[in-house]
Amino acid sequence: MIEFKNVVKQYPNGFRAVDNLNLLVHEGEICVLIGPSGCGKTTSMRMINRLIDISSGEILINGQPNTELPAEELRRQIGYAIQQIGLLPHMTISDNIAIVPRLLKWDEDRIRTRVDELLDLVGLDPDISRDKFPRQLSGGQQQRVGVARALGADPPIMLMDEPFGAVDPITREVLQAEFLQIQERVGKTIIFVTHDIDEAIKMGDRIAIMRDGHLVQYDTPDTILAHPNNRFVRDFVGTDRTLKRLGLIRIKNLMDASPPTCTLDSTVEEAKQCFVDYGAKSVFIVDKDDGTLKGWVDKEELKTNTSLLDAMYEAHWVDIAVRQDATAREALSAMVARGFRVTPVVDRHGKLVGTITLKALQDLVSYDPTSTATTEAVSNVG
Ligand SMILES: Nc1ncnc2c1ncn2[C@@H]1O[C@H](COP(=O)(O)OP(=O)(O)O)[C@@H](O)[C@H]1O
Ligand SMILES: [Mg+2]
Structure with missing residues (x-):
C-alpha cells in the first residue's frame, strides 16, 4: 500500500509541480496516473522511490514513511520501468535483467534461473535472447526486457512511467494484454503513468486523473466513465465514454x-x-x-x-x-x-x-x- 499525504513538490523557481496530493494506492492493484503533459505524473511517481525529493507532506509505504530507509535500499524494493527503457547498451539482456539481483548479492545460479524465468514470463525465449545486446532486439522486445528488469528482484512495488509509450499501437496492445496476464500471476502494487485514456481504462484497477499538480478524480474506470466529476474529466475521457464503458463489461x-x-x-x-x-x-x-x-x-x-x-x-x-x-x-x-x-x-x-x-x-x-x-x-x- 502506498499513501500520499498532502504531498507537495515545489521547485526552486516557486513552481508547484505537485500540489497537495492525497492518494491511496491499494495493495496488489494497478493505479494509473493520467493527465495532460506537465500535470505532475512523473514527478509524483519519482517521489515514491525518491529520485525526486518531496517539498512537504509524506509518502507512506505500508505505513512507513519512505524517508526511513536509505534511498538505495528503498529503490531495491521498487521496480522501475520507463518509456526510454533505459537498458544499458553495452550489457547483455541477461546482465541488464540481473542488475538488481547482483546488487542484492544473489548467487550466480539463482540469478541465472531468475533471468530465464523472467524472460519466459515476458514472452522472450531465454535461449535466443539471453546473450544478445539491446540493439539486437526490436522496440517491443526491449520494452519486455525493461519490464523483466523491473521485476528482477521480485519487488512488491512497480513504478511504470509510460512503459509502452515508445512502441507502435499494435505492439502496445500486445504488451498491455501480456502485462495484465503477468500481473494476474505476480499481483504487484503498481503505479502506471500514461497520457492515453484507453490505456488507462484497460490497465487500471483505479485511475487517478491529474491536472496542474492536483488530483481531479480517483475512481475505478467504470465510475470515471459513468460519473465523471466535472467537465475536465468528461472532456478528458472523451465523448464516446459510454462505448468505452461497454468495453469494460464482460458478457x-x-x-x-x-x-x-x-x-x-x-x-x-x-x-x-x-x-x-x-x-x-x-x-x-x-x-x-x-x-x-x-x-x-x-x-x-x-x-x-x-x-x-x-x-x-x-x-x-x-x-x-x-x-x-x-x-x-x-x-x-x-x-x-x-x-x-x-x-x-x-x-x-x-x-x-x-x-x-x-x-x-x-x-x-x-x-x-x-x-x-x-x-x-x-x-x-x-
Ligand atoms: N526542475 C524543475 N524546475 C521547475 N519546473 C520543473 C522542473 N522539473 C519539472 N518541472 C515542471 O513540473 C511539471 C510536472 O512535470 P512532470 O511531472 O514531468 O509532468 P508529466 O505529468 O508530464 O509527467 C512540468 O510543468 C515541468 O515543466
Ligand atoms: Mg512524464
Missing part, C-alpha cells in the same frame, strides 16, 4: 445463464415442450454430449415439420454466438451486424452457456442520460 456478467435449449436428438414433441417451459420464441439446439451450439429452431417451424432436424436452422456457433468473455462493446457490434434480438452466448469451445439480449445492453447504458454516446449507440442498433 458473462450480463447474460441470462439459462438459455432455452434442447438437444439435436430431441423429438418435435420434446422441442415443443421446451417452448412451453421457457416461454421463448426460439430455442437453441445443442449437441447432447458436449453442449456445443448447433443452431436454433423457431416455434412456427415446429408446426409444419415432423423432425427437429428439418425444422432447425443449422449454423456454426462462430457465426451466430458471442463469446462469454467478449466485452459488451464487442457483443453489441456483433448483435447489430446480425440483427438478432436474442443472441446465444458460448464458451471458447462453442458450448452454449447463456443468452444475451439487446435490451440488457440498452439497460446498461440508459441510466446515464447525460451521455450523447448512449443515444447514438442505441439508435445505431435501431
Whole structure:
C-alpha cells in the first residue's frame, strides 16, 4: 500500500509541480496516473522511490514513511520501468535483467534461473535472447526486457512511467494484454503513468486523473466513465465514454445463464415442450454430449415439420454466438451486424452457456442520460 499525504513538490523557481496530493494506492492493484503533459505524473511517481525529493507532506509505504530507509535500499524494493527503457547498451539482456539481483548479492545460479524465468514470463525465449545486446532486439522486445528488469528482484512495488509509450499501437496492445496476464500471476502494487485514456481504462484497477499538480478524480474506470466529476474529466475521457464503458463489461456478467435449449436428438414433441417451459420464441439446439451450439429452431417451424432436424436452422456457433468473455462493446457490434434480438452466448469451445439480449445492453447504458454516446449507440442498433 502506498499513501500520499498532502504531498507537495515545489521547485526552486516557486513552481508547484505537485500540489497537495492525497492518494491511496491499494495493495496488489494497478493505479494509473493520467493527465495532460506537465500535470505532475512523473514527478509524483519519482517521489515514491525518491529520485525526486518531496517539498512537504509524506509518502507512506505500508505505513512507513519512505524517508526511513536509505534511498538505495528503498529503490531495491521498487521496480522501475520507463518509456526510454533505459537498458544499458553495452550489457547483455541477461546482465541488464540481473542488475538488481547482483546488487542484492544473489548467487550466480539463482540469478541465472531468475533471468530465464523472467524472460519466459515476458514472452522472450531465454535461449535466443539471453546473450544478445539491446540493439539486437526490436522496440517491443526491449520494452519486455525493461519490464523483466523491473521485476528482477521480485519487488512488491512497480513504478511504470509510460512503459509502452515508445512502441507502435499494435505492439502496445500486445504488451498491455501480456502485462495484465503477468500481473494476474505476480499481483504487484503498481503505479502506471500514461497520457492515453484507453490505456488507462484497460490497465487500471483505479485511475487517478491529474491536472496542474492536483488530483481531479480517483475512481475505478467504470465510475470515471459513468460519473465523471466535472467537465475536465468528461472532456478528458472523451465523448464516446459510454462505448468505452461497454468495453469494460464482460458478457458473462450480463447474460441470462439459462438459455432455452434442447438437444439435436430431441423429438418435435420434446422441442415443443421446451417452448412451453421457457416461454421463448426460439430455442437453441445443442449437441447432447458436449453442449456445443448447433443452431436454433423457431416455434412456427415446429408446426409444419415432423423432425427437429428439418425444422432447425443449422449454423456454426462462430457465426451466430458471442463469446462469454467478449466485452459488451464487442457483443453489441456483433448483435447489430446480425440483427438478432436474442443472441446465444458460448464458451471458447462453442458450448452454449447463456443468452444475451439487446435490451440488457440498452439497460446498461440508459441510466446515464447525460451521455450523447448512449443515444447514438442505441439508435445505431435501431
Ligand atoms: N526542475 C524543475 N524546475 C521547475 N519546473 C520543473 C522542473 N522539473 C519539472 N518541472 C515542471 O513540473 C511539471 C510536472 O512535470 P512532470 O511531472 O514531468 O509532468 P508529466 O505529468 O508530464 O509527467 C512540468 O510543468 C515541468 O515543466
Ligand atoms: Mg512524464
